[in-house]
Amino acid sequence: MKRAITIAAVVMATISITACGSGGKESVNAPGDGTGEVTKLTYACPGKSARYNFVNEEGELDGYEIAIMKEVDQRLSDVTIDLIYTGEFSALFPGLESGQYDIIGGGISWKQERADSYLYSEVPYFHSPTVLGVRQEEDNIKTIEDLAGKNIAHIAGTAQAMWLEAYNEEHPDQKINIDYVDASSIEIMNMVATGRYDACIHAAADFAIAKQELGVDLKLLDIENADEIQKPDSFYLYAKDNTELQKKIDAVLKEIRDDGTMSQLCEKYFGMDLVPEH
Numbered sequence: 001m002k003r004a005i006t007i008a009a010v011v012m013a014t015i016s017i018t019a020c021g022s023g024g025k026e027s028v029n030a031p032g033d034g035t036g037e038v039t040k041l042t043y044a045c046p047g048k049s050a051r052y053n054f055v056n057e058e059g060e061l062d063g064y065e066i067a068i069m070k071e072v073d074q075r076l077s078d079v080t081i082d083l084i085y086t087g088e089f090s091a092l093f094p095g096l097e098s099g100q101y102d103i104i105g106g107g108i109s110w111k112q113e114r115a116d117s118y119l120y121s122e123v124p125y126f127h128s129p130t131v132l133g134v135r136q137e138e139d140n141i142k143t144i145e146d147l148a149g150k151n152i153a154h155i156a157g158t159a160q161a162m163w164l165e166a167y168n169e170e171h172p173d174q175k176i177n178i179d180y181v182d183a184s185s186i187e188i189m190n191m192v193a194t195g196r197y198d199a200c201i202h203a204a205a206d207f208a209i210a211k212q213e214l215g216v217d218l219k220l221l222d223i224e225n226a227d228e229i230q231k232p233d234s235f236y237l238y239a240k241d242n243t244e245l246q247k248k249i250d251a252v253l254k255e256i257r258d259d260g261t262m263s264q265l266c267e268k269y270f271g272m273d274l275v276p277e278h
Contacts, residue, residue: 039079041245043069044092044101047085048184050209051269052107061085064269065105068125071261072252079248088182090157093118096239103249104237107203109159109230119240123253124233125262127276128205130160130226133189133218134198141199142221148174150198153188156180159230160201186210189218201229205274212271233276 045053045065056062061083073081084101086092092104096118110120134141141147144167154161161178168175181188185202189210192200201223210216223229236253238246256262263273 037078040082041079041102042082042084042100043103043105044084044086044095045104045106046089046092047087049107050184050186050213051205053085053105055085064126064265065107067265067269068253068256068262069103069105071256071265072249075252075255076248089155092237093157096237099239102238102242102245105234107234108237109232109234111159111162111230113162114237117240119238119242119246121236121238121246121250121253123250123257124235124276125253125257126205126234126266127232127274128203128234129232130201130223130229131204131207132221132223133192133200133202133207134221135193135195136217136219138198138219144223145174147176147199149177151177151179152199152201153179153181153183153191153197154200155183155185155188163229164201186214186216189216190214192216192218203230203232205270209270 045061047053047055047061049063051063053061053063053065066083069081069083073079081103086095089106092101092106092108095101096104107126108114114120132141132144141150148171152164154164161180164176164178168178179197181191183191185200185206186209188197188200189202189207191197193216200218204220207216207218207220210218226232236249238249253262257275257278263275266272266274
């Protein structure tokens with residue numbers, strides 16, 4: 001049994017949360033090395049996404065993605081997982097490349113440029129399509145093309161931000177003004193609602209969270225070929241050459257999905273089952 005799952009913030013104080021059981025894990029070895037010793041892994045997330053990954057009132061990392069990782073930790077007797085929050089989505093990928101993190105998450109969708117550099121999990125854990133959000137009284141914005149010259153805010157490094165950057169390159173005469181902000185998705189939606197920005201592009205589930213938590217009720221518009229912005233499923237990522245770890249963790253993720261635990265956790269945090277069909 002495991003004693004604790006450590007939570008730490010990069011360049012912040014380290015905090016811990018206690019898990020069920022007794023005993024301890026101290027040795028660090030390669031996954032599945034058969035020695036009976038424990039492998040220490042590091043999982044990183046932004047720590048700023050409501051319902052997905054966030055620091056709760058007790059100062060502990062919480063959320064759907066975190067709950068899944070805790071479940072993985074509990075089911076693997078030869079692994080202990082340190083949970084790290086970076087504060088910035090864009091900080092996840094350099095940390096994975098450098099070996100500082102073993103697994104990263106944060107509503108990461110499938111994109112070819114990411115797949116070229118990182119190893120995706122083969123077990124998606126969340127499904128939500130991308131939509132365009134505007135104020136209810138806004139009648140002049142109905143499509144992406146209507147955003148030309150308009151102001152939107154986004155989080156650097158996200159699939160939506162990457163798509164918008166590519167869109168501006170392909171449409172130099174119809175550029176969308178992108179402001180990169182240090183804020184969560186629902187905070188950006190509130191900025192749209194209050195008139196600071198004209199629109200935003202996010203997963204449909206995020207808009208539901210903003211309505212529940214902040215009372216932000218934006219008009220949602222379907223985006224043609226939304227899958228080009230980001231696939232509707234979310235995945236955990238591993239280092240490109242770490243296929244052994246991918247197979248080890250993915251096997252447990254599949255168990256968690258197939259026995260209904262993943263759906264139970266999703267319903268706990270989102271009030272609905274958004275686990276992809278399999």
